[in-house]
Amino acid sequence: MKILAINPGSTSTKIAVYENETPILVRNIRHTVEELSAYPQVIDQFEFRKNLVLQELEANGIPFAFDAIVGRGGLVKPIPGGVYEVNDAMKRDTLHAMRTHVCNLGGLIADELSSSLPSCRAFIADPGVVDELEDIARITGSPLMPRITIWHALNQKAIARRFAQEQHTHYESLDLIICHLGGGISIAVHQHGRAIDANNALDGEGPFSPERAGTLPAGQLIDLCFSGQFTKDELKKRISGRAGLTAHLGTTDVAAIIQSIEKGDKKAELVIDAMIYNIAKAIGAASTVLCGKIDAILLTGGIAYSDYVVSRLTKRIAFLAPIYVYPGEDEMEALALNALSALKGELPIQIYK
16 A cells, blocks of 8 residues: 655655555655745645645656555644544634644645545544543643643654554553653653543643743743733743743754753753753653553653763653653654554544544
8 A cells, every 4th residue: 555644844844655564755855934934824835835745756756646645633623542534624623723833734735635536545643632631631720721732642652552562562551651852842641542641742731841831830921921021922932932942042952952061061951951850750740640550651752862861861760660762753654654554444544523
């Protein structure tokens, strides 16, 4: 079976072509600020991104013939994890999504391209809005603000299945804590194949990260909102985008920060150690959801390549459970293999309503 995977990101469009489990093309098309500034709204990039996919296939001599096209899922309403066929309800909710992000284009492009092919299906898989929380995890101290979760569902669930396969068992048989260490940091409790607790890694919960503020003191945040110093949009960026390591140190580059530490930069050392400290606290808190009965803790994401971060984090959490490290995030493989499993009948194809 032939699968085309499409992953629109803020500064790139990633595409991959798979024949069954084998990648035959993987490309990361970078976009300049100048290119994207020509499009006032994210949705205006639709034709630009779609045409880039077609051009890349043509340039590499790959015939436009696929059994499925799978796109990165958008910020639609909360849904359980799994593979979803793109339908009218999903397209409508994507076009009117409360949160604007270029990932919203993934399913739309997949649907448009698949519509010109006979017997080709359009999917999304494990979007960032996957919500499998237990009811108890939704309650906060204010009925006005129930917990929601936006997290790295695609990568976390793919890593969970990979770990299960390596252990000769099934994801649905395991109790795991998975921590995705990237530009944002998400920590989820996976109980028997469901993420029953996960933080809102996009806009304000959990440890701070290279570009996100994480949980902040509520009173001080309210005071800042009414200080007159910032507009609403400016404050949003102070929570997600210009927060975390970049707010403290002026960069999101963990490797560069560690180089500064090795040269004696004490401020950099304090800030990155504080990030590690907060990640460890959040993993420790997550362990209580499983009453300490944890099969494994899995560390993944780009920062998991850093021995500095992983070694110091491991020192704080190793008493909880065995730790396994899966650096990086192969979202393209995760998308393609989810679609393949759906076509084979190994994963059910969910209906978005």
